[in-house]
Amino acid sequence: MRILMLGGTEFVGRAITEDATKRGWDVTVFHRGRHEPPQGVSSLHGDRTAVDGLKAIEEGEWDAVVDTWSAAPSVVRDAAETLAGRVGRYVYISSRSVYAYPAPAGLDENGAVVEASPDDGEVGYAEDKRGGELAAIGAFGDRALLVRAGLVIGPYENIGRLPWWLTRIARGGRVLAPGPRDLGLQYIDVRDLAAWTLDAVEQGLGGPYNLVSPPGHTTMDELLGACVQVTGSDAELVWVEPEAVLAAGVEPWIELPIWLPPGELYDSTHVANVSKALATGLRCRPAGETVADTWAWLQSIGGRAPQRPDRPVVGLDPEREEEVLRAIRT
Missing domain, CATH: 3.40.50.720 (NAD(P)-binding Rossmann-like Domain)
Known part of the structure; x- marks a missing residue:
C-alpha cells in the first residue's frame, strides 16, 4: 500500500x-x-x-x-x-x-x-x-x-493526560484519586487506533466510525493502580467521592485528566456505542499495557512529555492538591 x-x-x-x-x-x-x-x-x-x-x-x-x-x-x-x-x-x-x-x-x-x-x-x-x-x-x-x-492515550501523547498521572504518582505521597473507584473509562490506545485505521484502509471502509474502547474497558481504580505498579511508587491513592471533588472547586478533565464525574459530560465521553468498529476488527489492549508502555516511553525521553502548544496544560497544582486533601480530611 x-x-x-x-x-x-x-x-x-x-x-x-x-x-x-x-x-x-x-x-x-x-x-x-x-x-x-x-x-x-x-x-x-x-x-x-x-x-x-x-x-x-x-x-x-x-x-x-x-x-x-x-x-x-x-x-x-x-x-x-x-x-x-x-x-x-x-x-x-x-x-x-x-x-x-x-x-x-x-x-x-x-x-x-x-x-x-x-x-x-x-x-x-x-x-x-x-x-x-x-x-x-x-x-x-x-x-x-x-x-x-474518543479519548486517545498511549506513547507519544502530547496532550499530557496519562503522562501527568504517571508523573504525579511516581512522585509519591498522598494522591487525590477521584471516585467512584469503579467508574468505567472509555478511551483508545493510540496504537490500537493506528492498527484499526490501517486495517480499515485495507478493507476499503468508508463513512463514520466511533473509535474508542468498549464502555468500561477499564476503571479509575484499575488505571491509577496500574500507574502505581509500573512506577514502583509508594503513592497512597486517597479516593474521594465526586461530590467532594467538585465541591472543592477542582476542574474535571483539566485538573484531574481523564476523569469526569457521573453525569451528562461523562455519558457523552465515556459511554459511546462502538459496535460498528468492533464488528470490523477493532481490538483494544489491556489498560495495564497502555500504562506500562507510556511510562517506558516517558522514561526514554527523560520523563518530560511533549506539550502541544494549542492545548491547555493539564494537571492539579501540588499545593492545590494538598490543600484539597487537607480540607477533605478535616
Missing part, C-alpha cells in the same frame, strides 16, 4: 506512520519539518496554511491519505481537493466531539452532529472536526473514512 501521511511526526500521526512502515507499506510523510519523522519513510515538506503550501503534494499517487488536522476545516478542504483523483481513499482522523452536545450514553454513528462548513476558518474544536469531515466527504464521497476517535 502507498500511504500519504499529512503530518505523521507526532502522537496519532506518528503511531499510524510507524504501524504502516512495520507492515512494509510505502509511506510518504508531508510535514513542516519541525520534528523528525519515523525511519523508513519518504519526506515532503510544506506548510498547509501557507500560500502554495501544498505544492509538494501536487503530483504523485497514493492508495490512501491520512489526515489528522484539527483546526480550520478549509485546510482539510484544500488538501482533499488537491489530492482528489490521485488518491484512492481519504482517511480523516476526526473526533466524537462532532456529536451535538449532550451526546446521550450509547450514541452510535447516526447521532446528530454540530453545524459546520468545510469552508470555515478555525471556529471551535467540534465545528472544526465536523467541517473537516465535510471537506473529506466533499472531495471523496463514500471513499472518505471518518475516524471519530
Whole structure:
C-alpha cells in the first residue's frame, strides 16, 4: 500500500506512520519539518496554511491519505481537493466531539452532529472536526473514512493526560484519586487506533466510525493502580467521592485528566456505542499495557512529555492538591 501521511511526526500521526512502515507499506510523510519523522519513510515538506503550501503534494499517487488536522476545516478542504483523483481513499482522523452536545450514553454513528462548513476558518474544536469531515466527504464521497476517535492515550501523547498521572504518582505521597473507584473509562490506545485505521484502509471502509474502547474497558481504580505498579511508587491513592471533588472547586478533565464525574459530560465521553468498529476488527489492549508502555516511553525521553502548544496544560497544582486533601480530611 502507498500511504500519504499529512503530518505523521507526532502522537496519532506518528503511531499510524510507524504501524504502516512495520507492515512494509510505502509511506510518504508531508510535514513542516519541525520534528523528525519515523525511519523508513519518504519526506515532503510544506506548510498547509501557507500560500502554495501544498505544492509538494501536487503530483504523485497514493492508495490512501491520512489526515489528522484539527483546526480550520478549509485546510482539510484544500488538501482533499488537491489530492482528489490521485488518491484512492481519504482517511480523516476526526473526533466524537462532532456529536451535538449532550451526546446521550450509547450514541452510535447516526447521532446528530454540530453545524459546520468545510469552508470555515478555525471556529471551535467540534465545528472544526465536523467541517473537516465535510471537506473529506466533499472531495471523496463514500471513499472518505471518518475516524471519530474518543479519548486517545498511549506513547507519544502530547496532550499530557496519562503522562501527568504517571508523573504525579511516581512522585509519591498522598494522591487525590477521584471516585467512584469503579467508574468505567472509555478511551483508545493510540496504537490500537493506528492498527484499526490501517486495517480499515485495507478493507476499503468508508463513512463514520466511533473509535474508542468498549464502555468500561477499564476503571479509575484499575488505571491509577496500574500507574502505581509500573512506577514502583509508594503513592497512597486517597479516593474521594465526586461530590467532594467538585465541591472543592477542582476542574474535571483539566485538573484531574481523564476523569469526569457521573453525569451528562461523562455519558457523552465515556459511554459511546462502538459496535460498528468492533464488528470490523477493532481490538483494544489491556489498560495495564497502555500504562506500562507510556511510562517506558516517558522514561526514554527523560520523563518530560511533549506539550502541544494549542492545548491547555493539564494537571492539579501540588499545593492545590494538598490543600484539597487537607480540607477533605478535616
